Amino acid sequence: MSEGKKKEFDKKELKAKIEKATERLSLLERQAREAKIPILITFDGFSAAGKGLQINRLIQAMDPRGFDVFAFGKEGEESKMHPFLWRYAIQTPADGRIAIFDTSWYRHVQKDLFDGKTKESELDDAFYDICAFEQQLIDSGMVLIKLFLSISQKEQKRRFEKLEDSKETSWRVNSNDWKRNAQYEKFEKINENMIARSENKQAPWIIIDANEGETASLAIMLAVIERLEKALADHAKGNRSGKYTGPIPEKDQYKKGILSKVDLTKSLEKKEYKEKLDKLQKKIEKLHSELYRQRIPVVLCFEGWDAAGKGGAIKRLTSHMDPRGYKVCPTPAPNSVEKAHHYLWRFWNNVPKDGHIAIYDRTWYGRVMVERIEGFCTEDDWRRAYKEINDFEAHLIHSGAVVLKFWIDIDKDEQERRFNERVINPAKQWKITDEDWRNREKWDRYEEAVNEMIANTSTEAAPWIVVEGNSKLYARIKVLKAVVKTLEEKIEEVEKVKG
Amino acid sequence: MSEGKKKEFDKKELKAKIEKATERLSLLERQAREAKIPILITFDGFSAAGKGLQINRLIQAMDPRGFDVFAFGKEGEESKMHPFLWRYAIQTPADGRIAIFDTSWYRHVQKDLFDGKTKESELDDAFYDICAFEQQLIDSGMVLIKLFLSISQKEQKRRFEKLEDSKETSWRVNSNDWKRNAQYEKFEKINENMIARSENKQAPWIIIDANEGETASLAIMLAVIERLEKALADHAKGNRSGKYTGPIPEKDQYKKGILSKVDLTKSLEKKEYKEKLDKLQKKIEKLHSELYRQRIPVVLCFEGWDAAGKGGAIKRLTSHMDPRGYKVCPTPAPNSVEKAHHYLWRFWNNVPKDGHIAIYDRTWYGRVMVERIEGFCTEDDWRRAYKEINDFEAHLIHSGAVVLKFWIDIDKDEQERRFNERVINPAKQWKITDEDWRNREKWDRYEEAVNEMIANTSTEAAPWIVVEGNSKLYARIKVLKAVVKTLEEKIEEVEKVKG
Numbered sequence: 001m002s003e004g005k006k007k008e009f010d011k012k013e014l015k016a017k018i019e020k021a022t023e024r025l026s027l028l029e030r031q032a033r034e035a036k037i038p039i040l041i042t043f044d045g046f047s048a049a050g051k052g053l054q055i056n057r058l059i060q061a062m063d064p065r066g067f068d069v070f071a072f073g074k075e076g077e078e079s080k081m082h083p084f085l086w087r088y089a090i091q092t093p094a095d096g097r098i099a100i101f102d103t104s105w106y107r108h109v110q111k112d113l114f115d116g117k118t119k120e121s122e123l124d125d126a127f128y129d130i131c132a133f134e135q136q137l138i139d140s141g142m143v144l145i146k147l148f149l150s151i152s153q154k155e156q157k158r159r160f161e162k163l164e165d166s167k168e169t170s171w172r173v174n175s176n177d178w179k180r181n182a183q184y185e186k187f188e189k190i191n192e193n194m195i196a197r198s199e200n201k202q203a204p205w206i207i208i209d210a211n212e213g214e215t216a217s218l219a220i221m222l223a224v225i226e227r228l229e230k231a232l233a234d235h236a237k238g239n240r241s242g243k244y245t246g247p248i249p250e251k252d253q254y255k256k257g258i259l260s261k262v263d264l265t266k267s268l269e270k271k272e273y274k275e276k277l278d279k280l281q282k283k284i285e286k287l288h289s290e291l292y293r294q295r296i297p298v299v300l301c302f303e304g305w306d307a308a309g310k311g312g313a314i315k316r317l318t319s320h321m322d323p324r325g326y327k328v329c330p331t332p333a334p335n336s337v338e339k340a341h342h343y344l345w346r347f348w349n350n351v352p353k354d355g356h357i358a359i360y361d362r363t364w365y366g367r368v369m370v371e372r373i374e375g376f377c378t379e380d381d382w383r384r385a386y387k388e389i390n391d392f393e394a395h396l397i398h399s400g401a402v403v404l405k406f407w408i409d410i411d412k413d414e415q416e417r418r419f420n421e422r423v424i425n426p427a428k429q430w431k432i433t434d435e436d437w438r439n440r441e442k443w444d445r446y447e448e449a450v451n452e453m454i455a456n457t458s459t460e461a462a463p464w465i466v467v468e469g470n471s472k473l474y475a476r477i478k479v480l481k482a483v484v485k486t487l488e489e490k491i492e493e494v495e496k497v498k499g
Numbered sequence: 500m501s502e503g504k505k506k507e508f509d510k511k512e513l514k515a516k517i518e519k520a521t522e523r524l525s526l527l528e529r530q531a532r533e534a535k536i537p538i539l540i541t542f543d544g545f546s547a548a549g550k551g552l553q554i555n556r557l558i559q560a561m562d563p564r565g566f567d568v569f570a571f572g573k574e575g576e577e578s579k580m581h582p583f584l585w586r587y588a589i590q591t592p593a594d595g596r597i598a599i600f601d602t603s604w605y606r607h608v609q610k611d612l613f614d615g616k617t618k619e620s621e622l623d624d625a626f627y628d629i630c631a632f633e634q635q636l637i638d639s640g641m642v643l644i645k646l647f648l649s650i651s652q653k654e655q656k657r658r659f660e661k662l663e664d665s666k667e668t669s670w671r672v673n674s675n676d677w678k679r680n681a682q683y684e685k686f687e688k689i690n691e692n693m694i695a696r697s698e699n700k701q702a703p704w705i706i707i708d709a710n711e712g713e714t715a716s717l718a719i720m721l722a723v724i725e726r727l728e729k730a731l732a733d734h735a736k737g738n739r740s741g742k743y744t745g746p747i748p749e750k751d752q753y754k755k756g757i758l759s760k761v762d763l764t765k766s767l768e769k770k771e772y773k774e775k776l777d778k779l780q781k782k783i784e785k786l787h788s789e790l791y792r793q794r795i796p797v798v799l800c801f802e803g804w805d806a807a808g809k810g811g812a813i814k815r816l817t818s819h820m821d822p823r824g825y826k827v828c829p830t831p832a833p834n835s836v837e838k839a840h841h842y843l844w845r846f847w848n849n850v851p852k853d854g855h856i857a858i859y860d861r862t863w864y865g866r867v868m869v870e871r872i873e874g875f876c877t878e879d880d881w882r883r884a885y886k887e888i889n890d891f892e893a894h895l896i897h898s899g900a901v902v903l904k905f906w907i908d909i910d911k912d913e914q915e916r917r918f919n920e921r922v923i924n925p926a927k928q929w930k931i932t933d934e935d936w937r938n939r940e941k942w943d944r945y946e947e948a949v950n951e952m953i954a955n956t957s958t959e960a961a962p963w964i965v966v967e968g969n970s971k972l973y974a975r976i977k978v979l980k981a982v983v984k985t986l987e988e989k990i991e992e993v994e995k996v997k998g
Contacts (some may be wrong), residue, residue: 016921030929055822064813065829065860069822076576150807168788314563323554323568324601325520330564361564394605 005248014214018057021221027060028228029098033066034233036095036355041224042104045149046187047177048159049210054149057217058224059100067098072107081295081353083399084108084126085133090349092137094340104146105130105493109194115176125398127197132391134200139242139384140342143231144203144226146193149210149217153184157432183460206269232240245381249452255450258466260408267471277316280480285320287487288357294326295354299393299402300483301363305446306436307418309472311478312360325355331362343367343377343385344392351396363405364389368453386456393462402490403462406479407454408469412443504555514714517556518739520720524560527727528597532565534734537641540723542671544648545686546676546711547658550601553648557723566597571606580794582898583607583625583752584632588847591636593839598871604629608693613686614675624897626696631890633699636901638741638883639841642730643702644723647694648709652683653944683897722815724748743882748951753908754943756950757965761908766970776815779979785821786986787856791824793993794853796890798830799982800862803907803943806917808971812907812978826853842866842876842884850895862904863888867952872944885955892961901989902961904980906953911942 032039041058043051055069068089079087085105093099103111109126114116118126137144151159160177163169180187197207206223210216234240268276291298300317302310318326329350338346344364352358367389372382393403411420419440424433439446458464463480469475511814540557542550570589578586584604594596602610612616617625636643641909650658659676662668679686696702705722709715723906733739767775790797794963799811799816817825828849837845843863851857866888871881892902909917918939938945958961964981968974 029928034929052821052823056818059822060814060818064810064817064827064858065831068826071823078575078577083644100822168785168792171792223916276593287668293667293670311563315559318563319555319559321555322551323558323599327567328527328563332564359563427526 002350011214014218018218018221020212021103021218021225022061024225025221025228028225028232029062029066032098032143032228032231033063033096035232036097037231037235038093039098039135039145039228039231040093040101040105040142041145041147042101043147043149044103044106044110045147045191045210046151046156046206047180048156048163048173049149049151051149052198052211054208054210054220055100055216057103058220061221062098066096067100068093069100069102071102072104078353079184081355082351083395083401085129085395086348086351089133089345092142092345094337096340105133106194106198108475109197110190111176111180113249114180114183114190121299122398125394128200129391129395129398131200132388133395134198134203136344137246137342138202138387139201139388141240142342143227145227146203146205147220147223148191148205148207149216149450150191150207151210152360155211156181156184240379241381242384244380246383246387248359248383252448254448254451254455257448258454259322259409259447259451262466262468264409264411264414264468264470266474268474270473272478273473274285276477280477280484281316281320283484284317284480284487285392287484287491288325290491291357291487292322292435293354294491295355295400296490297352297396297399298357298401298487299352299396299401300357300359301365301403301405301407302359302361302471303363303365303369303406303450304467305410305415305416305443306424307431308408308410308469309475310361310408312363312469313406313476316476317480317483318359321357326357326359327352328359331360331366339459343371346390347392352401354400364392365405365453365457368456369446369449373442386452386453389457390459390462393457397461398458400494402486403484404486405457405462405464406467406480406482407450407464408475408479409466410469412440414470415440433491507662509581509937510713513717513761517713517717517720519874520717520724521560524557524720525562525722525725527724527731528561528565531560531597531727531729532595534731536730536734537592537594538644538727538730539636539641540590540599540644540646541600542646542648543602543609544646544690544707544709545650545655546673546679547655547662547752548648549715550648550714552712553707553709553716553719554599554601554650555721559718561597564649565595566599567592568599568601569599570581571603573608574611576848580854582628582894582900584628584894585847585850588632588844591841591844593836595839604632605693605697609689610675610679613682613689615680624893628894628897629697630699630888631887632894633702634741634841635887635890636700636841638887640739640741641841642726644726645702645704646707646719646722647690647704648715649690649706650709650807652680654710655680655683672966713772717720717744724924725991740877740880741883743879745882745886747882753947753950753954756947757953758908758946760951761965761967763908763913763967763969764908765967765973767973767976769972772972772976773978776979779972779976779983780815780819782983783816785988786983786990787820787824789990790856790986791821791854793990794899795989795993796895796898797856797903797986798851798862799858800855800904801858801907802859802862802868802905803966803968805913805938806914806921806930806976807907807909807968809860809907811971812905812966812975815975816979816982817858817874820856821834825858826851826855827858827860828834830859830865842870846891851900853899863891864904864952864956867944867955869949871948872941879883885952888956889958889961892956892958896960901985901992903981903985904956904961904963905965905966905981906963907974907978909968911939913969914939931960937989 043055045051057485059067059069067168072087088101088105091099091101108118109123109130134144160173160181163173199205208216302314304310313326318328323346327350334346347360347364348356350360367377367385368382371377396403419432422428454464454466467475467478544550548679558568558796560568571586584882587604590598590600605616608622612622618922633643658673662672698704707715707718801813803809811829817827826849833845846859846863848858849857866876866884867881870876895902906911918931921927953963953965964975966974
């Protein structure tokens with residue numbers, strides 16, 4: 001065969017292979033949708049590697065009603081005011097959907113690092129957060145496919161020049177692109193380091209030689225096909241979410257724990273309460289303004305027994321705050337959209353912006369309390385959740401947030417007294433439901449779960465504060481005091497750093 | 500009584516009244532929640548009128564789990580790339596929830612007008628859009644409470660100076676604030692004009708004298724109480740959504756209509772199809788890039804009989820587009836979150852940014868087709884919807900969008916042929932459901948509804964294009980041609996304006 005003929009033959013063969021792959025992919029996509037498997041495909045790599053083109057070829061095989069493409073450019077105003085994973089986390093796919101990310105969180109440890117937006121000193125935390133985040137997605141049953149599109153320095157230069165040649169496309173190339181081309185080796189090193197530090201056997205990096213478009217398309221399709229086939233096979237075997245592989249505590253280890261040591265006799269007189277309340281609320285008003293100026297995000301978590309006084313404490317906490325700077329996030333039973341996502345997804349959606357306060361009335365800890373006890377998730381799920389939650393909070397803290405968690409404690413008699421009061425008082429009847437009485441019957445199991453939860457998730461940066469709640473007045477003051485103290489310390493710390 | 504004693508007495512009385520109002524409000528809020536009434540309270544007015552303080556006092560009466568406060572400052576990156584109502588529309592409350600807006604869409608015809616961001620020439624459209632938008636919310640059963648907080652020039656100056664005195668608050672005052680204070684009369688005129696042009700009996704403006712904070716608080720509470728009492732009384736009487744008051748067509752007027760005149764014999768040969776397709780797709784690729792550069796948003800709507808070929812047409816339309824610049828928005832049965840909102844809400848959420856294309860696979864026209872025929876909304880609801888939809892599309896057009904609507908038509912025999920093909924073909928079986936066969940039985944009623952819909956909603960700026968679809972090839976080319984033609988015209992128009 002002559003050289004020309006050989007080329008033509010190869011091209012034809014390639015085209016036929018792509019067609020076959022497209023057909024196969026189309027079928028697998030539908031099966032994955034029916035199996036309700038969420039799929040996340042990320043495209044990273046070199047500028048002008050042809051991500052747009054490759055994504056378009058890939059989606060030709062898919063039902064346009066089943067996927068979403070998200071183009072993440074450089075961070076905008078909103079993203080900059082949130083942890084760097086935020087804008088990606090809120091777009092992770094629901095069960096049965098495909099999300100395609102045109103550049104992913106890796107931008108933070110790649111381009112943004114090269115461009116100096118991410119500091120070297122932040123890298124360790126960033127890689128930790130990325131690896132933890134990916135593991136969570138994978139363990140929740142998501143198929144994560146990470147593609148890295150690579151082209152040579154010469155080819156990149158050729159493509160930049162071609163783009164610049166036409167007025168329709170010249171805006172696509174900027175000076176940073178040229179800088180990365182000029183310092184190709186430096187950028188390549190960053191990529192190599194990035195890939196090495198984020199390897200995950202369940203979501204391995206797939207490096208695509210993208211110097212030649214058609215060959216790259218086929219390689220991408222085959223990679224996606226392989227992963228989908230594996231996921232569907234796993235699914236058929238019933239292997240969906242991740243196994244918990246850590247240590248299992250001894251039986252009854254947490255029957256007795258921190259809650260048994262809480263001194264519920266602590267109380268406060270009305271007069272002292274009023275004086276302290278007034279002083280603390282005025283302090284909070286000022287601190288809230290300071291937080292805003294210093295752009296510190298604050299996460300305040302409230303958990304506790306039914307009728308422990310979470311609502312009342314939140315009310316006193318917020319009464320002097322500027323309503324434009326805080327948000328109370330209630331946590332009712334998840335709706336159908338929330339249920340179709342990772343359990344942390346709905347909380348990601350309420351992560352506070354810099355300078356804002358998010359107050360969660362019940363939280364992600366539902367995973368290891370109600371979901372555990374009611375069997376809404378598997379044992380593997382809730383056992384994994386302690387680490388997942390610690391990692392989630394760590395990410396918030398890495399991005400500058402204050403995280404405080406309150407467990408408001410009361411004893412069983414006090415709860416009964418309050419329940420009965422609610423039954424009698426017409427203004428409070430709406431607060432009490434049959435479910436409250438049913439939950440009460442599970443007191444001991446909850447106590448065990450709470451003991452285990454606090455033991456496993458009270459970290460230095462995000463400690464649990466157990467609040468003696470039999471006296472509502474005492475409890476409210478303790479909460480306010482803790483918030484004031486922590487905020488004052490944080491503001492001082494930030495001011496010191498800023499100098 | 501001495502002057503001093505009188506003052507003290509008045510103050511005490513005011514405080515008692517506020518306390519009573521707080522209690523009343525608390526009860527009404529709960530009742531409104533139980534009745535699933537959505538409530539939207541907007542705060543507009545003069546800078547430093549104390550909106551933050553007043554909002555905080557108001558929400559003290561409410562369960563923090565029942566409301567959200569949204570502070571809308573000047574438009575950010577995202578908002579600027581959308582119609583001005585967009586950022587507000589996507590935050591309108593769900594059934595049973597309260598949304599409080601710290602400044603609303605009125606900013607666009609008030610501060611932004613004063614500051615020169617909104618042009619005088621845009622005002623007529625803007626007021627039309629605002630009034631139509633509010634009427635839609637009201638007619639859907641939402642309680643809309645519009646508060647305008649007024650202070651005198653002198654008082655405003657005093658407050659600005661006080662804010663500037665302290666480092667914690669000085670950032671709240673900017674040069675535009677001072678400019679509006681200096682030109683108080685001019686700004687007042689703008690406000691008067693705004694209020695006059697947007698009066699609505701069902702959501703009247705409530706002007707609050709905010710020179711004195713406590714008196715203002717009471718006035719606000721009483722106003723909200725009055726509106727909630729009325730809404731609850733209406734609700735108890737079963738008056739929830741708005742009546743349709745326009746003309747009713749004669750019986751059977753739309754039995755025969757535009758669909759009976761469609762020439763379904765039109766067809767296209769494969770060879771000609773391929774040539775034309777190739778040419779058109781290449782044009783679209785280029786036009787898509789131009790759209791992006793010129794920041795033109797595009798809305799393409801696809802409706803048609805089941806199996807008419809919407810999916811196939813969309814596929815050919817998008818195959819050469821950059822996947823980062825368009826989005827296919829499927830419209831399945833609404834989920835629980837969508838059902839709890841205004842029926843246009845989920846579409847607002849997908850309104851394209853400037854420079855982007857949104858392709859809706861089925862649309863808001865479901866309101867006057869499936870929802871009408873299946874009884875998912877009342878007759879008043881779908882009869883009102885023609886105007887509501889026209890107004891919604893008009894707003895998109897006012898903000899620079901291209902809106903095109905395709906009805907892909909086939910006849911009943913062709914549909915049967917395609918259904919049967921789907922039944923036999925294993926690769927297509929998933930596309931056919933029992934519901935498709937059931938809908939087919941309602942063909943005549945759908946035909947009547949479609950005739951009426953096209954007659955009522957084909958506007959000059961957003962025309963319906965009826966596509967002869969018995970020949971898939973012919974239909975696809977007709978769709979692509981129409982898109983190319985419209986986009987070319989729009990780009991030319993925009994370039995002409997820019998000069």
